[in-house]
Amino acid sequence: MSTPDPQPPVPDASRPESKDRIYRSPAGMAGGALLLLIAGWLGIDALVSGHGRTPWLALASLILIVPLVTAFTLRPAVYANEDRLRIRNPFRVIVLPWGKVATLRSSYSNEVVDTSGTKYQLWAIPVSLRARKKVAKQQARGAAAGSSGGRMGRTSAFGRPSSVHAEPTRAQTDQIMDDLRELQEARAATEGAQGEVSVRWAYEVMGPAAAGAILLAILLAVG
Known part of the structure; x- marks a missing residue:
């Protein structure tokens, strides 16, 4: 008695067709980690050994500072695959299918311009003059x-x-932008790279920072 052939697995449409290339700023991440370490050390010390309003001021400051430092140093990243460019900036996440990208340009900052003319800065790929x-x-x-x-x-000392x-012919961030331009030019006309631009505000960062700012303002106002 023969057994039926196994059915081929159904492809998962939610899975991206290609793996993301991830670009981040090592200097920004190192600086952010250092700032968070200093803020945590000073803040926890004030919470534990402070008197009067000092612990409350320290708590409000931490609630305000930690999300902001994280947003501007550890959070920024750029994800690129064959279909789209996803930009995670301090307060927004922008997804641009390659078909909606008009150009990627570099001057004093690196930015992408969509087909409607809207510009988005690439925080994770800073320009280094x-x-x-x-x-x-x-x-x-x-x-x-x-x-x-x-x-x-x-010739070298060994006669070779x-x-x-x-020597490198391009700065590292300029080379990254060149790579993104090549990917955009190669994929912009493909079917999988079409769609609409989406922008989402990072309320998970803005909410805690706003709460810390309000709490700090109230504490300073009541004296």
């Missing part, structure tokens, strides 16, 4: 070394040609 200047200097030194070395180029052209 210092990194740009460093790369420019490295390129200038490499060009000068290459021209002075003639056709044979420079040195890697003059091994």
Whole structure:
């Protein structure tokens, strides 16, 4: 007696077609962790050893400061896959299908512009003018070394040609933007990259921060 062939599994439509590339700011995360550590140390010390209104002021300050520091340092991230770009900024989450992205541009900040002309800043990919200047200097030194070395180029102490052209040609965040542009150009016309832009406010951050601000204002007002 033969047994029926097993049916193929039904694909899960809710699962993304490709894995997200995640971009975050290591410097921002490190700075945020340090600020939270300092705020927690000072706040807990005031809660435990403070007198009078001091513990209440410390509590209100922590309720206000912790969400704000988290929002601007640990929270920002950019998620990109073959269908869409998701931007998690301090107070908003923006989802843009690649078909709705008009351009990604870099000047003093990195931002994406949708087809309606609305701009969204990429907090997780900050521009580093210092990194740009460093790369420019490295390129200038490499060009000068290459021209002075003639056709044979420079050689190392072991008699092998040195890697003059091994210096980075782009700052890290500029390279990330180049990668996102390439992904957008390749995927903008595909069927899975169509849809509408969605924007959601981060009430999980704004709510606690507003509560802390109101509590602190009341405590300062009543003296």
